[in-house]
Amino acid sequence: MRKPALIALAMMAATAAANAPALAAGDAAAGQKIFNKCRACHVADKTTNRVGPHLADVIGRKAGSVENFKYSDAMKTAGDNGLTWTEENLAKYMKEPKEFIPGNRMAFVGLKKDQEIADLIAYLEAAGQ
Structure with a gap:
């Protein structure tokens, strides 16, 4: 009896994960402040x-x-x-750059908070327009 319950629970968890949004909504203004961590090496608007x-x-x-x-x-x-820089791929790279692309030269260790990542991506989108 326990096995069917575990299978059902696993299926519900997988369905919930598949239906979860990929990224939280980002705030471009907050992302501009977070971009200060990147500014020594990158520009976003040119x-x-x-x-x-x-x-x-x-x-x-x-x-x-x-x-x-x-x-x-x-x-x-x-x-x-x-590899194309989609929002999802950027989020993975921003979180763990050395794990996402082993051997890349970016010295930054990554952002740990998902909201900061979403905000930074929103800023990069806005700056690119």
Whole structure:
């Protein structure tokens, strides 16, 4: 009797997880403040590279594809293998950059709070318009 109950519980949990929103709604104004953690290496509102590539229009862009920026082999390979910067992929990368793309050169260890990630993505979307 316990086995069917466990299976049913697992199925309900899987259904709930599948129906959960991918990201919380982000606040671009809050994200602009969070972007201060990124500003030493990146810009969001123009196409000038710094230590890191510019992030203007990053959403929808193929990973490792900004012209005149020297990416790590890992980042170039990720892009060549089809990685595109969707909101979901950016969220995963912002949370654990070294785990999401092992061998990338970004020194930042990641953001731990999901709301900060959602806010930063909202800011990058707004800055790219």
